[in-house]
Amino acid sequence: MTVHRVVVLALDGVYPFELGIPSRVFGALQDRYEVLTCSVDGGPVATNADFAVTVGHGPxxxxxxxxxxxxxxxxxxxxxxxxxxVGEALARVRPGTRIVSICTGAFVLAAAGLLDGRPATTHWAVADVFRSWYPAVALDPDVLFVDDGTVLTSAGAASGVDVCLHLVRRDHGAAVANHVARVCVVPPWRDGGQAQYIEHPVPPAAGSGTSATRQWALENLHEPLTLTELAGHARMSLRTFARRFGEEVGMSPGRWLIQQRVTRAQHLLETTDLAVDDIAGQVGFATGTSLREHLHAAIGVSPMAYRRTFRGAAAPTG
Structure with missing residues (x-):
């Protein structure tokens, strides 16, 4: 298996936590990834803490x-x-190389013109500044990360873990990504987006949230699960439930359900020999055709193509 080289470009003022994310996530698969860290001149890099870091490589x-x-x-x-x-350093990157940013790293990609005309995200707290500086970028501050093929951007801090796990999932399938998540003791996939973390001027009304209902829904994905049923389980009106769900998760209940059904279907495609129609029934899609449509909309491939790609990518032992 060819080892995939990840090169992390550390800039002055780097956040130490996020700087270490690629080594922690990709380093859990040393037979598949190699992580190198560099600076624009090969010298030490000042962090935003009270210490500097010495990197192993130059640009x-x-x-x-x-x-x-x-x-x-x-x-x-x-x-x-x-x-x-930075411009000179980025000019060394080969055309077609996958480029990823975490949080304010998106400002560098935008300043370099790499995000013009593309969808992207960054930390919600600096979204207004980003929009004013780079109007050619289609910014979405509500999501945890944006995958636009060869260019990916993610929101603040822990979303760097999300996007790195997503890359492992994209490269090697959900089973391998789930293994890495277990090694790192983090969830393999976080629900919703940044919207659930944004500080609102008026705090949400007191009372129970939708967490218990989301867990109940995951245990009953094989059922149709209408909005009325979800709201009834949460003991809320339809309007209150939809509003509260959006505040907590960052998306509508319907969109969240589809996301969970597709994720469960991916797992079954990788780990079982069930027919597509049978998988559709187990994850709550009415027909195999519906599963095919939703999977293609989510990841751009058919169930059979996904299975052919990842059926052999079993989680490593250890």
Whole structure:
């Protein structure tokens, strides 16, 4: 198996937590990924904490990368223009290389023109600044990450874990990504988006939330599960339930249900020999055709194509 090289470009003011995410996630699969960290000049990098970090490489390793990752840096260093040396460093990246940003790293990609005309995200707290500086980018501050093929952007802090796990899932399937998540002791997939974390001027009304109902829904995905049934389980009116669900999860109940059904179907395609129609019934889609349509809309392939790609990607032992 060819080892995939991930090169992390650390900029001055980097957040230490996010800087370490790629090594922690991809490093759990050392037979599949190699992670190298570099700076624009090969020298030490100041962090936003009271210490600096010494990296192992200079910008020349960017030319060898299969994936380039930009971790975030301190808000005080945000600028509409590229930081010194970054343009020259990014010019070393080969065309077609996958490029990923975490949080404010998206500002670097936007300043370099790599996000023009593309959908992208960044931390919700700096979304207004981002929009004003880079109007050519289709910013969505409500999601945890955006996958636009060869360019991926993610929101703040822990969403760096989300996007890295997503890349493992995209490269090697859900079973391998789930193994990495267990090793890192994190959920393999987080529901919803950034909307659930945004500070609202008026706090949500007191009372029980929708968490118990979401868990109940996951245990009953094989059922149709109408909005009325969900609201009834939560003992809320339809209007209150839909509003509360959106506040807590960042998407509508219907969209969330489809996402959970597709995720469960992916798992069954990888780990069982069940027919597509049987899987559709187990995850709550009315027909195999419905499953095919939703899976294609979510990941762009048919159930059989997905199974052929990932059926052999069993989770490593250990």
């Amino acid at each position: 020349e390793v960017l030319a060898t990368a299969d994936t380039v990752l930009l971790p975030p840096f301190d808000l005080s260093r945000l600028s509409r223009a590229l930081p010194p040396g």
